[in-house]
Amino acid sequence: MITILETSALNTVQDLGRPGYRNLGVGTSGVMDALALQVGNILLGNQMDDACIELQTYPFVLRFETATTFTVTGIDAAIELDGRTILPWMIETAAAGQVLRVGPPKAGARGYICLAGGIEVPVVLGSRSTQLRGSFGGLDGRPLEAGDTLETIATALDVVGYGALPPAAVLDAVATAEDSKVIHLRAMPATDYALFTPEAQQRLWDTPWRITPQSNRVGYRLSGAPLELRHRVELRSYGVIAGIVQVPPAGEPIVQLADANTVGGYPRIATVIEADLWRLAQARIGTRIRLHECSFAEGVAAMQPVNAYLDKLRMMVAHYRSSAHSRAGMKSGAKA
Missing domain, CATH: 2.40.100.10 (Cyclophilin-like)
Incomplete structure (x- = not known):
């Protein structure tokens, strides 16, 4: 479980959305940056559609009530765990009672707090995403507020310390000599x-x-x-x-x-x-x-590099975790 200590407007629980209901007048919703969520879920070994917290306004502060492995993707921002600076796009484990603070981003607009096992809110029309216009999904169909608690599958992974290169550092943008701020x-x-x-x-x-x-x-x-x-x-x-x-x-x-x-x-x-x-x-x-x-x-064709980036990330995570487990097994055997 996590408890929201501080939040501004429009921060919500989201997943990859609820396609297939437009004939009923229900939009897809879901995260704005689907790639950032997929990266977070791959790093954590989650299902690709596991829900996260999408941040649009800052600062955002939460407390972990149980030991939980997590990552913050989507943005480059000042992120602290109990006052200790941590990096975005990296896997970290918080102990019960520790506080995570995400400050305003230096780059990017929307951050994604992804938790091992995902966030447990009711599934509505096949999705946990918040539909603000319809007031359903997520946590009671509304933005998160200070004092809210969210159920999680409290999972502390046995291997941490790895992460992903942000998509912006890997995927080429349109080649141009213009102002880089565009x-x-x-x-x-x-x-x-x-x-x-x-x-x-x-x-x-x-x-x-x-x-x-x-x-x-x-x-x-x-x-x-x-x-x-x-x-x-x-x-x-x-x-x-x-x-x-x-x-x-x-x-x-x-x-x-x-x-x-x-x-x-x-x-x-x-x-x-x-x-x-x-x-x-x-x-x-x-x-x-x-x-x-x-x-x-x-x-x-432009989706090919995106899919290749995600595939390589899956391979890296699997290799890193396998190597870490092998090293741990060797040390355990040596001690025995």
Whole structure:
């Protein structure tokens, strides 16, 4: 069990989401940065869909009521366990009564506290994710508050001291000579791309769009020169997934994210590819992003390095743990 000692708004329990219920009007939800959660669960030997705490606001402080192995992924931040600095993306074990503090990130936006065995909250429609708009899932369908307790499968792993290179250090971003503070994302022209003027189409790719404060887990609203249609159109509602870039009448795009509506009707100009959604999830308010046009085939192929990164991490964890157990066995045999 863990107890939340300090938290700000919108920190929630999340897993990889609840696909398959859009026909009932239920969005997928789940973590914004699915890659960070998968890395944490691989490091801990968890199931890939085990739930974590997603942090969006800081500081966040919790107390371990039982010995628990954990890791914090997604961000580079000041992280302390009973005042001792620990590294993100590394496996640590806390003793009962120890306190974990996660400060504001120096890099990234959303942190993930992953615990060995996961977090035990009720499964609703196949997921433990918090659906804030529907007020269900997670802990009573709401953000975490000071004083809350979360049940865990209290697990202290017998091997610690290993970790992962962050995805940003391994996976190549779009090659560019521009300002490194701009986040570069690959996107495919979407269904309604041809409805926009040639000038708007070019502006989509040339503009460093700024993420506005009117952004959240539903979607990022982008600020820049408006994108104009060739002529006014009325579209039937269509299914919406994370990554779709819609353009409302004002002409400034909205990128749909984890808590996206199940249906929409604004023209779709582009779709950010799945392989780059984790980069978008780690973009802060005020950050500028650039979209780079890619084909469907290139978008599909872009998942190969991501999957290879996760596969190599699985192999590393298995090898490290096996070697540690072998060394422990040899020492035990020598003592005997």
